[in-house]
Amino acid sequence: MSSSVQQRTTGGPDDGRTGGRAGADQLTEQERAGMAAQAKAKRRTTIGWWVITLVVLVWCLFPVASILATSFKTPGDLSNGQFLPSQWSTINYEEILVGDSRELFLTALWNSVGISVIATAIAVVLATLCAYAIARLDFPGKKLVLTVSLMVSMFPVISLVTPLFNMWRTIGLYDTWPGLIIPYLSLTLPISIWTLAAFFQQIPWELEQAAQVDGATPLQAFRKVIVPLALPGVFTTAIIAFFIAWNDFVYGISLTSTEAARPVPAALAFFTGASQFESPTGAISAAAIIVTIPVVLLVMLFQKQIVAGLTSGAVKG
Known part of the structure; x- marks a missing residue:
C-alpha cells in the first residue's frame, strides 16, 4: 500500500522525461513558426522593393523608349497616336547625318x-x-x-x-x-x-x-x-x-x-x-x-x- 501511495505521489519514472520532451517539442514548434513568419515577412519586403524598383525603372525609361520609337517613325506616323511605328524607318537618322x-x-x-x-x-x-x-x-x-x-x-x-x-x-x-x-x-x-x-x-x-x-x-x-x-x-x-x-x-x-x-x-x-x-x-x-x-x-x-x-x-x- 505504501508503494502505491508513493507511486501516486511521485508519479511514474517516465513522467518527467515525457513532460520535458513535450515542452521541448512545443518550444521547437514556436521557434519554427517564428522563423517561418520572419521568412515570410522578408520575402514580402524583397518583393515590395522589387516592385518599387520596377515602377521607378519604368517611370524613368518610358520617355527614353518613347524617344527611341519616335526616332524610327516616318513623318506620317508622328500623328497617329501609336507608340511603335507602323513601319520602322531610318529616315530621321539619315536626315541629321547625311x-x-x-x-x-x-x-x-x-x-x-x-x-x-x-x-x-x-x-x-x-x-x-x-x-x-x-x-x-x-x-x-x-x-x-x-x-x-x-x-x-x-x-x-x-x-x-x-x-x-x-x-x-x-x-x-x-x-x-x-x-x-x-x-x-x-x-x-x-x-x-x-x-x-x-x-x-x-x-x-x-x-x-x-x-x-x-x-x-x-x-x-x-x-x-x-x-x-x-x-x-x-x-x-x-x-x-x-x-x-x-x-x-x-x-x-x-x-x-x-x-x-x-x-x-x-x-x-x-x-x-x-x-x-x-x-x-x-x-x-x-x-x-x-x-x-x-x-x-x-x-x-x-x-x-x-x-x-x-x-x-x-x-x-
Missing part, C-alpha cells in the same frame, strides 16, 4: 565634344589642386571654401544668364567656346571639389610623409604618390563633370547665336522639318538618341570605376 540637317547637327556635335572635354579637363585639374589643399593643409576658412563652392552651385542657372549675357557681349565672349567653358566651370567645379576632397581624406597621410622622408619634394610626393592613389576618384569626378557640361541647355541656348559655338542640346531647338507644316519631331528624337549614346557607353564601360570612386570618398567627409 541630309539637310547634317551641317547643323555635326557642327553642334563637334562643339559639344570640344567644349565638354575642355571644361572637364580644366575642372578636374583645378578641383584636384583645391581638394588636395582642403584635405591636407590646415588653413583658416577651408571649411568655408567647401561651403561657398556648394552655395555657388545652388544658384539657379537661369538667374545667372542675363548678367553673363550682358558681360559676355561687352568683353567679346558671346557666342564663343570660352564663353561656354567658363560658365560650365561654375557648374562642374563645386561637385568636383566636394567629391575629391572627401576622396583625398581617405588616403593615409603617412604615405606622403614617407615619400618626403625618402627625399621627394611636396610636388613630387603629390604627383607620384597621391595622384596615382586618387585616380579612381579623379576619374569619377571627370565623368560627372563631363555629364554636367554635355547635358547643359540653358547656357548653350542663351550664350550663343550662331553655329560657331552652339552645342547639341541647344541646336535641337533649331531643327526644322522639310516644310513649315512638317514637325521635326522625328529628327529631334534621332539626334537626342545619338547624343545620349556617349553617355550610356561611358556609364556601361566604366560603371565599376564610377561606383568605386563614389563609395571610396563617401566613407569620410
Whole structure:
C-alpha cells in the first residue's frame, strides 16, 4: 500500500522525461513558426522593393523608349497616336547625318565634344589642386571654401544668364567656346571639389610623409604618390563633370547665336522639318538618341570605376 501511495505521489519514472520532451517539442514548434513568419515577412519586403524598383525603372525609361520609337517613325506616323511605328524607318537618322540637317547637327556635335572635354579637363585639374589643399593643409576658412563652392552651385542657372549675357557681349565672349567653358566651370567645379576632397581624406597621410622622408619634394610626393592613389576618384569626378557640361541647355541656348559655338542640346531647338507644316519631331528624337549614346557607353564601360570612386570618398567627409 505504501508503494502505491508513493507511486501516486511521485508519479511514474517516465513522467518527467515525457513532460520535458513535450515542452521541448512545443518550444521547437514556436521557434519554427517564428522563423517561418520572419521568412515570410522578408520575402514580402524583397518583393515590395522589387516592385518599387520596377515602377521607378519604368517611370524613368518610358520617355527614353518613347524617344527611341519616335526616332524610327516616318513623318506620317508622328500623328497617329501609336507608340511603335507602323513601319520602322531610318529616315530621321539619315536626315541629321547625311541630309539637310547634317551641317547643323555635326557642327553642334563637334562643339559639344570640344567644349565638354575642355571644361572637364580644366575642372578636374583645378578641383584636384583645391581638394588636395582642403584635405591636407590646415588653413583658416577651408571649411568655408567647401561651403561657398556648394552655395555657388545652388544658384539657379537661369538667374545667372542675363548678367553673363550682358558681360559676355561687352568683353567679346558671346557666342564663343570660352564663353561656354567658363560658365560650365561654375557648374562642374563645386561637385568636383566636394567629391575629391572627401576622396583625398581617405588616403593615409603617412604615405606622403614617407615619400618626403625618402627625399621627394611636396610636388613630387603629390604627383607620384597621391595622384596615382586618387585616380579612381579623379576619374569619377571627370565623368560627372563631363555629364554636367554635355547635358547643359540653358547656357548653350542663351550664350550663343550662331553655329560657331552652339552645342547639341541647344541646336535641337533649331531643327526644322522639310516644310513649315512638317514637325521635326522625328529628327529631334534621332539626334537626342545619338547624343545620349556617349553617355550610356561611358556609364556601361566604366560603371565599376564610377561606383568605386563614389563609395571610396563617401566613407569620410
